[in-house]
Amino acid sequence: MSGLDPATLVLGAGAAAVAAPLAAAGLLQFESRRANPRPPAVAALVVTVLSGFMMLSTWSATPQTFSRGDRLGGGAAFHVDGVTATMLPFVAGCLLLVFATVPRRMLSAGMTTWCLAGAAATFGLFLTAHPILVLALSAMGAGAVWRATRDHPGGRPAARVYAFVMGASLVCAAAGTAMMLADPPWESGCGWVGTAGGWLVALAVVVREGLFPFHVWVPMLFAGAPLPIALLATVPQVGSYAAIRLLLGHADGVAQELVALALLGPATAVYGAALALVQRDLCRLIGTLAFSQSALVLAGLAGTLPMELAGGLCVWIASGLSLTGIGIVAAALEGRAGSLRLDLPQGRFWDAPALAAFFLLFGLAGIGLPGTLSFVADDLIIAGSLAEHLHCGILVILSTVFAGIAVVRGWFGIFGGPPTVDAPRHAILPRERIGCAVLLAVIFGLGLFPRPLVQTLAQACVPLLRHPTVAPSPVHHVPPGVPLR
Amino acid sequence: MSLLAAVLEPERTHDLVAALVVAQLAAPALALLGIGIPPLLGRPLSERTTSRLVGTGFATAFLAALVMFGVLAGRGFAPETVHLGTWFSFDRHAATIDLVADGLSVPYVCFSTGLCLLVNAFAGRYLHREPGFTRFFVLLAVFGTGMNLMVLAGSFDVLFAGWELIGISSTLLIGFFHERPNAVRAAIRAFVTYRICDVGLLAASVVAHTAVGSGDFDRLFHGGWPDATCLVPAAPATLLALLLIFATLGKTAQVPFTGWLPLAMEGPTPSSAIFYGALSIHAGAYVLLRCEPLLQAAPLAGWLLVTIGSVTAAHANAVGRVQTDLKSMLAYGSMAQAGLIFVEIGLGWRVVPLVHVVSHAILRSLQILRSPSALHDRHTLVAALGGQPGAGRSWTDRLPQAWRLAIYRLALDRGYEEMAVARLVVEPFRRLVDRLDAWERAGADWLGDLRLRGPRDREPLP
Numbered sequence: 020m021s022g023l024d025p026a027t028l029v030l031g032a033g034a035a036a037v038a039a040p041l042a043a044a045g046l047l048q049f050e051s052r053r054a055n056p057r058p059p060a061v062a063a064l065v066v067t068v069l070s071g072f073m074m075l076s077t078w079s080a081t082p083q084t085f086s087r088g089d090r091l092g093g094g095a096a097f098h099v100d101g102v103t104a105t106m107l108p109f110v111a112g113c114l115l116l117v118f119a120t121v122p123r124r125m126l127s128a129g130m131t132t133w134c135l136a137g138a139a140a141t142f143g144l145f146l147t148a149h150p151i152l153v154l155a156l157s158a159m160g161a162g163a164v165w166r167a168t169r170d171h172p173g174g175r176p177a178a179r180v181y182a183f184v185m186g187a188s189l190v191c192a193a194a195g196t197a198m199m200l201a202d203p204p205w206e207s208g209c210g211w212v213g214t215a216g217g218w219l220v221a222l223a224v225v226v227r228e229g230l231f232p233f234h235v236w237v238p239m240l241f242a243g244a245p246l247p248i249a250l251l252a253t254v255p256q257v258g259s260y261a262a263i264r265l266l267l268g269h270a271d272g273v274a275q276e277l278v279a280l281a282l283l284g285p286a287t288a289v290y291g292a293a294l295a296l297v298q299r300d301l302c303r304l305i306g307t308l309a310f311s312q313s314a315l316v317l318a319g320l321a322g323t324l325p326m327e328l329a330g331g332l333c334v335w336i337a338s339g340l341s342l343t344g345i346g347i348v349a350a351a352l353e354g355r356a357g358s359l360r361l362d363l364p365q366g367r368f369w370d371a372p373a374l375a376a377f378f379l380l381f382g383l384a385g386i387g388l389p390g391t392l393s394f395v396a397d398d399l400i401i402a403g404s405l406a407e408h409l410h411c412g413i414l415v416i417l418s419t420v421f422a423g424i425a426v427v428r429g430w431f432g433i434f435g436g437p438p439t440v441d442a443p444r445h446a447i448l449p450r451e452r453i454g455c456a457v458l459l460a461v462i463f464g465l466g467l468f469p470r471p472l473v474q475t476l477a478q479a480c481v482p483l484l485r486h487p488t489v490a491p492s493p494v495h496h497v498p499p500g501v502p503l504r
Numbered sequence: 505m506s507l508l509a510a511v512l513e514p515e516r517t518h519d520l521v522a523a524l525v526v527a528q529l530a531a532p533a534l535a536l537l538g539i540g541i542p543p544l545l546g547r548p549l550s551e552r553t554t555s556r557l558v559g560t561g562f563a564t565a566f567l568a569a570l571v572m573f574g575v576l577a578g579r580g581f582a583p584e585t586v587h588l589g590t591w592f593s594f595d596r597h598a599a600t601i602d603l604v605a606d607g608l609s610v611p612y613v614c615f616s617t618g619l620c621l622l623v624n625a626f627a628g629r630y631l632h633r634e635p636g637f638t639r640f641f642v643l644l645a646v647f648g649t650g651m652n653l654m655v656l657a658g659s660f661d662v663l664f665a666g667w668e669l670i671g672i673s674s675t676l677l678i679g680f681f682h683e684r685p686n687a688v689r690a691a692i693r694a695f696v697t698y699r700i701c702d703v704g705l706l707a708a709s710v711v712a713h714t715a716v717g718s719g720d721f722d723r724l725f726h727g728g729w730p731d732a733t734c735l736v737p738a739a740p741a742t743l744l745a746l747l748l749i750f751a752t753l754g755k756t757a758q759v760p761f762t763g764w765l766p767l768a769m770e771g772p773t774p775s776s777a778i779f780y781g782a783l784s785i786h787a788g789a790y791v792l793l794r795c796e797p798l799l800q801a802a803p804l805a806g807w808l809l810v811t812i813g814s815v816t817a818a819h820a821n822a823v824g825r826v827q828t829d830l831k832s833m834l835a836y837g838s839m840a841q842a843g844l845i846f847v848e849i850g851l852g853w854r855v856v857p858l859v860h861v862v863s864h865a866i867l868r869s870l871q872i873l874r875s876p877s878a879l880h881d882r883h884t885l886v887a888a889l890g891g892q893p894g895a896g897r898s899w900t901d902r903l904p905q906a907w908r909l910a911i912y913r914l915a916l917d918r919g920y921e922e923m924a925v926a927r928l929v930v931e932p933f934r935r936l937v938d939r940l941d942a943w944e945r946a947g948a949d950w951l952g953d954l955r956l957r958g959p960r961d962r963e964p965l966p
Binding site for chain 2: 175176177179180183235236238239243293294296297298324325326329364366368369372373376377379383387388389390394395398399401402403409412413416417419420421423424427428431434435436437438447452455456459469470473477
């Protein structure tokens with residue numbers, strides 16, 4: 020291993036990360052009557068997680084951009100930088116925990132196949148900066164989510180809404196990308212075509228991220244789709260990734276469309292958190308919290324300081340971890356008791372006290388509980404955005420206030436109230452306990468000892484704020500500190 | 505004496521003070537981990553082990569606090585800042601863990617850990633065989649850790665972390681008997697109040713970073729408590745002071761956030777005693793005492809504090825008189841005293857409010873801890889006196905009948921404060937958000953029902 024070239028190692032790890040879930044999806048498609056799709060899915064995602072960590076360790080040892088293949092508009096077909104090295108293992112780890120813990124009844128072979136195919140497309144997306152590949156892989160991921168939702172009993176309304184929204188997003192993204200390629204804003208002297216293209220891509224990001232007023236698909240997806248699919252559609256934050264690849268590093272400074280996104284993100288976060296206060300069922304509560312928290316990521320993308328960007332990426336990870344934990348607990352509860360309403364206290368505490376504790380901790384971990392990663396993330400993003408956008412800091416504060424109230428209200432709604440005497444009693448399963456404990460350890464570990472993660476994000480963010488370049492060689496390494504233009 | 509002073513010089517005792525400060529924070533935190541992790545892993549500890557572990561944590565913290573008190577007293581309470589390192593940093597922004605040992609924090613931490621230790625001992629028997637026994641002690645340990653963090657904080661960041669832990673443990677203890685709908689409602693209401701007021705503390709932290717580039721107290725103030733002076737210019741100092749006052753209104757149950765406190769008595773008696781009789785109710789007063797130089801630099805804030813405190817004291821005094829249960833009456837008693845402490849702080853006094861806080865907290869927590877035995881105590885008193893004790897005359901007896909009736913009605917309706925807040929703030933906000941949610945659902949349902957391929961596009965049966 021030590022004799023291998025880092026670029027080859029990263030390339031191999033990237034290939035394995037995409038190939039493993041794709042192979043598992045193919046296997047499940049071939050054996051469509053397979054009784055339990057969990058083992059191949061978990062095995063594939065373990066391979067992806069290990070590949071991701073190998074990529075992260077290689078990149079951390081030599082923090083540089085690895086790129087290979089055809090280049091277009093400043094992005095290579097195979098492109099691994101700090102964002103990829105950090106986000107790929109994080110997303111794969113979240114999906115692994117979900118597949119390892121959700122109740123068996125939620126894992127049909129068809130849904131697992133589509134989810135793994137979508138995951139492979141998402142991992143592929145993280146490995147590229149090529150605009151057309153970004154677009155194509157994003158479309159493939161959305162297609163897999165749509166198909167799995169459509170096949171889910173009762174999921175067709177959600178699938179229709181998702182199809183409308185994603186269709187609009189893809190059309191905007193395709194048109195915008197074409198215009199940006201025709202009149203590249205990565206080069207100075209960009210005209211109105213490139214600028215309009217940038218705004219179209221920003222609109223696509225707004226729709227894809229579920230920013231106001233295009234957010235309705237998120238709670239609907241959580242209510243209508245299987246949980247792994249809903250998490251696959253939201254945790255990777257494909258819209259934010261596209262914004263990083265297509266809208267960051269323009270030649271004429273920070274793109275105005277990014278500034279607009281940065282304003283809309285915190286406003287959506289406040290709006291979503293306020294909506295979460297009045298939700299009447301658990302799935303929609305998770306959905307509103309999901310788009311509220313993920314919207315904060317965009318607050319950091321418009322910054323000229325690496326700290327703002329790092330804050331955004333940190334929020335990305337913190338909210339994803341928290342959302343995954345809440346999702347796992349919600350799936351475990353709904354696997355036992357069916358859909359849970361919040362109008363009246365459901366009295367589920369004595370049914371599963373450990374799940375109650377995990378739900379509360381995951382919920383609080385998403386709203387800035389001291390000692391968790393979200394506390395660090397909020398601190399970074401508030402401190403980062405203060406220098407330029409004071410109102411963003413205020414909106415972030417308001418959103419955490421509302422989201423905190425929504426989480427506690429949701430917790431008391433599910434677990435408070437007299438015990439339901441006719442309900443069956445189920446203790447937490449060992450795989451659920453282990454999954455939740457591991458996730459909790461990661462959240463608190465990164466929250467109490469955040470320096471390695473913050474340093475990694477710092478290294479990842481600095482090159483992103485520089486302009487990309489079109490390099491003639493098929494493989495090149497860009498050492499840190501060297502200007503790219 | 506000169507030998508003692510030489511031995512206790514700050515240069516010589518810095519490492520000792522740092523170790524003691526760490527012990528005060530680490531002891532309850534380790535106890536929390538010790539009793540919190542096993543239940544999550546499916547191996548809950550026995551009642552005795554649970555209460556002993558938490559008790560050991562508090563006892564260690566208390567002993568460390570006493571030793572630190574002795575060391576600091578020996579050198580005239582010269583303040584000492586303990587830098588525990590940088591939590592994380594990015595460019596110029598650094599989240600440092602600074603703790604302060606001075607004439608305010610050290611006596612206060614002695615008093616708070618001592619009370620936690622006593623309540624721990626009381627609760628070990630009081631909650632015997634209670635299904636939520638372990639949960640209570642976990643939350644008590646969270647509270648103890650948060651309290652020590654807040655009291656010893658040397659910056660707004662650390663102070664906020666402790667403040668949040670206090671708020672969350674308080675909420676979950678109010679809702680301890682979560683099978684009762686009233687307990688759930690009371691817990692949510694308290695948490696809503698806390699979170700709204702937390703905006704003040706977070707915004708104060710933001711303003712401090714903007715004004716002086718840091719949230720560390722040694723960048724905001726010069727000198728040790730109680731003689732510290734403000735380093736912040738007048739305008740941001742006024743803003744900071746106003747934000748801090750807003751932040752403290754919630755936890756200290758001052759007007760217009762008084763309604764949650766009597767409801768909070770739904771929690772178990774030991775937690776009511778330590779939270780609403782002793783420590784949590786005075787957390788706001790502590791924060792104001794810590795940031796007192798800001799109030800000195802902002803006379804407007806001082807007068808606002810006096811006004812709020814006076815109104816709250818009068819309100820709580822009147823409303824407390826018409827309560828029909830003992831714990832509510834004690835809650836209003838706590839509120840009135842907290843109002844008076846606000847007045848004292850607003851008037852610029854420094855040591856008097858601290859003494860008031862400590863003495864009131866000790867008395868009130870004793871009263872609340874004894875409240876389940878109130879009837880027994882009363883019978884004992886009657887038996888000892890050989891008859892009913894005579895009721896004392898109140899100043900209200902001298903008022904005209906019409907005034908007394910008006911005050912009585914006002915007190916019965918809790919000064920119309922809750923009604924006003926509900927009608928003017930809560931209901932309009934809830935209606936607005938409900939309406940927005942309904943519109944969104946209708947729009948999403950319409951979009952979800954659109955069929956591009958006609959009626960053949962049927963749902964599979966669930």
